[in-house]
Amino acid sequence: MLAAFSLVIPAFNEADRIGQNLQTALRFLQESSPGSEIIVVNDGSTDATSEVVREVFARPNPVATRLLEHFPNRGKGAAVREGLLAATCPIGLFSDADFSTPIDEAPKLIDPIAAGALDVAFGSRALDRTLIGHRQPWRREQGGRVFNLIVRLATGLPFWDTQCGFKAFQLEVFRPILERATTDGFGFDVELLYLAQKANLRLREIPVRWNHYEGSKVNVLRDSVRMVREVAALRRQ
Numbered sequence: 744m745l746a747a748f749s750l751v752i753p754a755f756n757e758a759d760r761i762g763q764n765l766q767t768a769l770r771f772l773q774e775s776s777p778g779s780e781i782i783v784v785n786d787g788s789t790d791a792t793s794e795v796v797r798e799v800f801a802r803p804n805p806v807a808t809r810l811l812e813h814f815p816n817r818g819k820g821a822a823v824r825e826g827l828l829a830a831t832c833p834i835g836l837f838s839d840a841d842f843s844t845p846i847d848e849a850p851k852l853i854d855p856i857a858a859g860a861l862d863v864a865f866g867s868r869a870l871d872r873t874l875i876g877h878r879q880p881w882r883r884e885q886g887g888r889v890f891n892l893i894v895r896l897a898t899g900l901p902f903w904d905t906q907c908g909f910k911a912f913q914l915e916v917f918r919p920i921l922e923r924a925t926t927d928g929f930g931f932d933v934e935l936l937y938l939a940q941k942a943n944l945r946l947r948e949i950p951v952r953w954n955h956y957e958g959s960k961v962n963v964l965r966d967s968v969r970m971v972r973e974v975a976a977l978r979r980q
Contacts, residue, residue, distance in 0.1 A: 787816030820931025
């Protein structure tokens with residue numbers, strides 16, 4: 744059996760797909776880790792995300808579930824932090840709502856933390872690209888590589904993919920970092936890893952399966968500029 748963990752899912756206008764993905768997660772946890780919980784943080788959605796989540800969570804299931812609400816939208820980083828800070832299990836894992844990394848990849852991150860070998864384990868698309876099924880559009884993929892190069896140069900982080908939305912944390916040691924973090928936008932991943940590195944936590948980048956799905960909330964031009972600014976601001980911390 745997989746160690747109990749809190750699965751945190753930030754959601755913004757995900758009504759079309761979050762219902763099916765939550766059912767997939769609930770089935771997986773019921774079979775593999777029934778002591779776990781799912782926390783969805785609805786970050787100011789303007790569609791029926793909340794209603795869909797409530798409908799799925801109302802069905803009988805041994806896995807604990809919670810829906811937290813943000814109004815108005817505060818950003819993915821704020822949603823992830825709130826969910827992880829609300830977690831009741833010793834390990835927290837956040838996943839993008841589209842499940843671009845399938846939930847059955849969770850043992851790759853959870854097991855080494857549960858064994859006491861790591862404090863932070865995070866999925867990577869860069870270490871083994873044969874695990875990528877449906878790839879991103881070329882321009883988006885190249886933009887991600889450029890952003891990661893900027894991250895490496897600006898922060899000294901030695902990792903090849905900081906933006907994969909599949910990361911797990913040993914919350915007892917990571918909670919002070921969550922409380923200190925301030926980045927609400929899409930650059931929040933870099934801030935969490937940067938602060939964890941500065942705190943001498945044990946981090947590891949782990950290759951995971953991944954597929955691109957349409958419907959990303961990232962505006963490549965606008966959000967890339969914002970993310971670069973957020974990374975540059977880390978140098979002042």
